[in-house]
Amino acid sequence: MLRVDYLSVGGLAPLSFEAAAHECLAIEGPSGSGKTRLLRAIADLDAAAGYVYLEGVERREMPGPEWRRRVRYASAEPAWWGAKAREHFPATAKLDRLLSAVGLESVLLDRPISELSTGERQRLGLVRAIADDPRVLLLDEPTSALDAQAAALAEELIKFQILLGRIVILVSHDSQQLTRLANARLQLTDAGTARSRESAAA
Amino acid sequence: MSYVQLSATDLALAAFLLVVNGAISLAFRLGLAVSFGVAAVRMAVQLAAVGFVLNFIFAQTSPLWTMLIALVMVLVAGYELVQRQERRLRSWLIYGLGNATLLLVGGLATLYAVVVVVHPSPWYAPRYIVPILGMVLGNTLTSVSLALQTLTEGAERERAAIEARIALGATRFEAFATVLRRALRTAITPLLNVMSVAGIVSLPGMMTGQILAGVDPGEAAKYQIMIMFVLTGASGLGAFAAAFGGVLLLTDARHRLRLDRLGAARA
Structure with a gap:
């Protein structure tokens, strides 16, 4: 259970909401309404007043890095610090499986990052965010650079994470994707926020 | 230790090279003569002041x-x-x-x-x-x-x-x-x-x-x-x-x- 309590993000009114295991919460709102800032605040990447609890433990009760190993923010444009993709992944046996799940071959890991396409990098970014099994995934436009086929594979991987009991908070401009994945929605508007529950279509 | 002490005349002689620079600048209207002069005077005053202060400090040795x-x-x-x-x-x-x-x-x-x-x-x-x-x-x-x-x-x-x-x-x-x-x-x-x-x-x-x-x-x-x-x-x-x-x-x-x-x- 992830509980957000009176979290103050930018100019927004303090936000309170919950997301349980096996749940995917969609954050909706027009561009500039603070969706990314909200995800970053939950991952404790930006300072924000208020509380965020994971299984009853507030984020300040543990060091920042430990919190972020559990509550993982994945940017729409993943950044890379090494020359090759492999340097960015933990050595885990399931890496090949995760890559093939999103339609990538393992040989990509040893090519220079700069030679990969935007879509390949975005899928690598998603795999990188998942590879060390964080409890919460904060996905910011995870399929924005993908064609329909690759996006469908990425969605399957996200769905599988939800099935495994991870908590997913999703920001996406693709309303059909939200319908397919999310079972609850949070609307960010000037007037305030509202959470509505609906059954996932799938 | 022995070394040749410099007199004011010696310094003036060394400054002669700068004066030549200034003359060339004037002759070709390069507009650098004043800058040369200001920088040279500034350098001389700064170093003389440092020498004076150090003399004082060395004399105290406190x-x-x-x-x-x-x-x-x-x-x-x-x-x-x-x-x-x-x-x-x-x-x-x-x-x-x-x-x-x-x-x-x-x-x-x-x-x-x-x-x-x-x-x-x-x-x-x-x-x-x-x-x-x-x-x-x-x-x-x-x-x-x-x-x-x-x-x-x-x-x-x-x-x-x-x-x-x-x-x-x-x-x-x-x-x-x-x-x-x-x-x-x-x-x-x-x-x-x-x-x-x-x-x-x-x-x-x-x-x-x-x-x-x-x-x-x-x-x-x-x-x-x-x-x-x-x-x-x-x-x-x-x-x-x-x-x-x-x-x-x-x-x-x-x-x-x-x-x-x-x-x-x-x-």
């Missing part, structure tokens, strides 16, 4: 006066350090970091060199402390400045990559590893180059000075070697301290990147 001038030197070096940063940490932060580094590393290295290595009597003899501190500060200043400059520029350019590492659960030093290593390399490489070419490309200034003052070149070389060790050691330690301190300033206790602490770019 630990208090030595400490006072050492403090002034550190503060001026700290000011110069801040001026050299193109893009600054919020000024009091970098001011504090730069001065603390210079004071700590420069002060300790100088004390070590004077008290342990040279050990004159009394140990606080300004004749040794002041010139060695001056050289240590000048060199440490350059490498501290390079380290901080490379670090802040790197943090800015690689902001996304640093934040990606932080988001994946890295500590601040893990996230800064690439940028930090580059900053230290940039700061320390010139030191290695200076040591490699010392005496080949040109004689170091201090050795030249000692030779002119009548010191045996072999003795002058020994002094220069000692100074090189101290300068390089102090500069390297200064770069380490400044770069590690810089990482701490650019992040917070929650290991978040805090580029907001960088001041606005200077025009």
Whole structure:
């Protein structure tokens, strides 16, 4: 259970909401309404007043890095610090499986990052965010650079994470994707926020 | 030791070369004559003033006066350090970091060199402390400045990559590893180059000075070697301290990147 309590993000009114295991919460709102800032605040990447609890433990009760190993923010444009993709992944046996799940071959890991396409990098970014099994995934436009086929594979991987009991908070401009994945929605508007529950279509 | 003392006439004769420069500038209307004059007078007044002040300090040979001038030197070096940063940490932060580094590393290295290595009597003899501190500060200043400059520029350019590492659960030093290593390399490489070419490309200034003052070149070389060790050691330690301190300033206790602490770019 992830509980957000009176979290103050930018100019927004303090936000309170919950997301349980096996749940995917969609954050909706027009561009500039603070969706990314909200995800970053939950991952404790930006300072924000208020509380965020994971299984009853507030984020300040543990060091920042430990919190972020559990509550993982994945940017729409993943950044890379090494020359090759492999340097960015933990050595885990399931890496090949995760890559093939999103339609990538393992040989990509040893090519220079700069030679990969935007879509390949975005899928690598998603795999990188998942590879060390964080409890919460904060996905910011995870399929924005993908064609329909690759996006469908990425969605399957996200769905599988939800099935495994991870908590997913999703920001996406693709309303059909939200319908397919999310079972609850949070609307960010000037007037305030509202959470509505609906059954996932799938 | 014996050397030829210079008279005012000798200085005037040396200035003749500058006068020739000024005449050429006037003849070809280069507009440099006034600048030449102002810069030359400024240099002469500054150096004469330093000579006067040092004469006074050397005459006192009191630990208090030595400490006072050492403090002034550190503060001026700290000011110069801040001026050299193109893009600054919020000024009091970098001011504090730069001065603390210079004071700590420069002060300790100088004390070590004077008290342990040279050990004159009394140990606080300004004749040794002041010139060695001056050289240590000048060199440490350059490498501290390079380290901080490379670090802040790197943090800015690689902001996304640093934040990606932080988001994946890295500590601040893990996230800064690439940028930090580059900053230290940039700061320390010139030191290695200076040591490699010392005496080949040109004689170091201090050795030249000692030779002119009548010191045996072999003795002058020994002094220069000692100074090189101290300068390089102090500069390297200064770069380490400044770069590690810089990482701490650019992040917070929650290991978040805090580029907001960088001041606005200077025009």
